[in-house]
Amino acid sequence: ASPEKPSDAKRPRLSRYEQRAELCQHPVAKQLFTIMAAKQTNLAVSADLASCQQVLELADKVGPYICLLKTHIDILEDFSAEFVTLLTALASKHNFLIFEDRKFADIGNTVKHQYGSGLYKIADWAHITNAHAVPGAGVVQGLKEVGGAKGRACLLIGQMSSAGNLATGEYTQSTVKMAEDNADFVIGFICTSALSSDPKFIHMTPGVKLAEGTDALGQQYLTPEKVIAKQGSDIIIVGRGIYQAADPVAAAKAYQEAGYAAYMSLES
């Protein structure tokens, strides 16, 4: 899954979260590393649930264990502006950031409108969103025109966790270049393994479960230990492993501990 970084050996830790927070220029990256240090967590929970109430309940329950809540706002059957207010209040209460996993992937003029307006007004409430690099640099420039002034940040999708995905080789390298060229707005990557040794870039890895495996539609799971300690990523994104668990709080705690233990196992 990671032809660019084939080594499976343990990597040295780039530096402690506190140091990373100091090294980052972007306020959102700084804030995220500060939260990770304060709460001793590198866990992001993906709240892929169909109702606002379900997402809010999950966020309130797992809030103490996470640095980031990842949303797919467009799968909510009953989205409302009130939901955004309540979710934002939970983010303050539990000290986590909100990441709308929109995967913007259109030309600059279109993503500007998709990000800033419509029913969802993503730029008004999501600290972080993300984009595919396939449209070229215009996608980042368009998003930045909207999110930059609001102090928002973006991740680029450098690698994916799904079988047969095309985010490999030169595609991944072009994505890293695009991030470097737009580091005033792009704070890191969605990836399966570290793509940059620059400590200001945050690496987040989806498709994480305590046991490896696949789903019926090509998702390929890795463990927290593998993602953090072997592949050099910074944040584990866990969805079904938590929200489908019999006890989501116990599951979140287990993932938080596994992810943090993997981080602590790295040589600093």
Place this chain on the structure above:
Amino acid sequence: ASPEKPSDAKRPRLSRYEQRAELCQHPVAKQLFTIMAAKQTNLAVSADLASCQQVLELADKVGPYICLLKTHIDILEDFSAEFVTLLTALASKHNFLIFEDRKFADIGNTVKHQYGSGLYKIADWAHITNAHAVPGAGVVQGLKEVGGAKGRACLLIGQMSSAGNLATGEYTQSTVKMAEDNADFVIGFICTSALSSDPKFIHMTPGVKLAEGTDALGQQYLTPEKVIAKQGSDIIIVGRGIYQAADPVAAAKAYQEAGYAAYMSLES
């Protein structure tokens, strides 16, 4: 823009729209070619406007000249279920299909929910939607699980019109293979030039204006003549050239005539 098909020479027409309709197995592809033959048009209009009323007014005005109306449902400030009912009625009145340009780009399990549910329920009203190939075949399989039974169809984005885009070379070839492997649901491509000689695949090209040029965020425009007669595409997608025109009806008529003249200039 088209390293796979570098020739700029005029190509022979694959066959007449009537014949293409007969060759297609998918009902949506068949219907689209039938409309193109009956209305003598290969024009799709991109209705990138912020209010439902604006989109409905544009659709009613340009309806006689188009085979397809392309929407970005998530830029509408006042989306409602009633809008879908009214737009669907206009599609019947003027005999065009609706194409939601969602550019799905996530893993199969996620796009299933984004396509079938949420506020927009895209699969319930969009005859056609589209997807990026970057997540691997799971994206098509997930969409097909929802749209297949509803008789919907999908396009894959094989090339883009924006500067520095990464949909080139092997990426494009993998996209074509993904379409061929899923031809019961994928009816063609978003591209700048023909990617397949199989007459059942429809090629649609965005970024079309009567004069070539660029916008401030990397969009690169081609003319109807170039797209249809030289690059071998089937449908021109025109946005700002029509909805920003002083007289959108006159503009739609001009693009319809230019696109159809280019088609008629091909040897059959």
